[in-house]
Amino acid sequence: MSDAAKKVMDLAVRLAENHDLPDDALYTLITERNEETALFLRNEARALCERIYGRFVYIRGLIEFTNYCKNDCYYCGIRRSNREAERYRLTEEEILSCCEAGYGLGFRTFVLQGGEDPYFTDERLGSIVASIRGLCPDCAITLSAGERSHDSYRRLHDAGADRYLLRHETADPCHYGRLHPESMSFDKRMAALKDLKEIGYQTGCGFMVGSPYQTASMIVKDLRFMKEFGPHMIGIGPFLSHKDTPFYDMENGTAELTLYLLSVIRLMMPKVLLPATTALGTVTEGGREAGILSGANVVMPNLSPAGVRKKYMLYDNKLSSGSEAAESLELLRESLSKIGYGIAVSRGDSLVI
């Protein structure tokens, strides 16, 4: 092994032992990564995850309830300015029937994900949350509906929502400014995450790997931010361009770096809930299984009505059938069992205190 490779391997060993590294060492671990280090981190991350969570993967039933959004994030296929997007909203009845079907399939967590759609006022969304809570009292309800006020988050929590996913997107304010229009604010995003945690949600953040203009130092900032913030969940997936956005010709993120970072994140934050995302499954065949073998422990099959799935196109070629679809749980079970994992039928609460 060359001196350079030995240096990176030493850092990987230190990360596995201490669950942290100084920022400059994390930078080297990313920029000078090689196959051996990747394999070492992957095995350590997988073993650590197994010690904490066993050989089980948590499933979350994803319901994409609206693709209207008042924002215009440059990377997103359902941004306000995309006139090509065919817009839809699910009714309360449709959402409840997704939950009912999901419950029958074994889901004990529902994730209601949507754009920032002003139609879903606190009253409307709160009423939906309360109805799901009444229908499935033993389930966890996760919301992923963007930035709202502190009061709004509190009201939805009071209505029965347990968890909230809000990707921070980047911990670098300048980078944030290159991914979003001026009407959006880095400080507001960070404040929203703090609000969620303070209210008592199990809170998730995350970012895109290989997003336009992202550098290794920015990824280090993301890792540092997350380590300090202490999220219960972290969603990372490769950036994938969408043809009807300003970033249509930007290069996609890679599965290789995403998998590497999943291992690093597992080792830095051992108890965090870490999905193998649909974007990872889209960018490479078997990406989701590779994610589990790299330290992820959650998958989020799609429970949305089949008729709207193609309309929730955040990026091109997004998977929504096969084992990405909740009704094909058997396919998912099979593909996980091939890599030695089973599906946990439980709420799968975070162990992060």
Ligand code: SF4
């Ligand atoms: S990323 Fe979210 S907030 Fe931004 S445009 Fe897309 S749905 Fe809206």
